[in-house]
Amino acid sequence: MTQTVADLMTPDPFAVSAENTLQDAHNLMKEKNVRHIPVIDQSGTLVGMLTQKIMIAKVMGIMATYGANALARKEKQTKVLDIMATDFASVQPDQSLQDVVRFFVDNRHGCMPVVDKQNKLVGILTSSDFVRLAAALLS
Secondary structure (H helix, E strand, C coil), rough: CEEEEHHCCCCCCCCCCCCCEHHHHHHHHHHHCCCCEEEEECCCCEEEEHHHHHHHHHHHHHHHHHHHHHHHHHHHHHHHHHECCCCEEEECCEEEECCCCCCCCHCCCEEEEEEEECEEEEEEEHHHHHHHHHHHHHH
């Protein structure tokens, strides 16, 4: 029976460095078909989150300010560090899914990074994981 975050999370998720560019993150999202990317430092410590919503807002801002022709150049010049969210919730693998699902519903989050006691990224938990769980329980 699925009880904890570790039972449902995706282990070893795709991640980017704060020094990567917006273009790097954009390419990773497209290539891997993901909407959320954890941002880690050299030691694997979680330092931020990059979401599709943040990236779309940044791209729209670039296009409004500089025009569509400047988008590729500006994406290469923009560091993940400058646009990532640093105010976000994370969970630990041993946390109860009952506690975490309440947080997802109350805060309408699409994902939560999963970290160990040293704040090292170990997984990601998404709303899609809960949909898959519901599908399994319903069948």
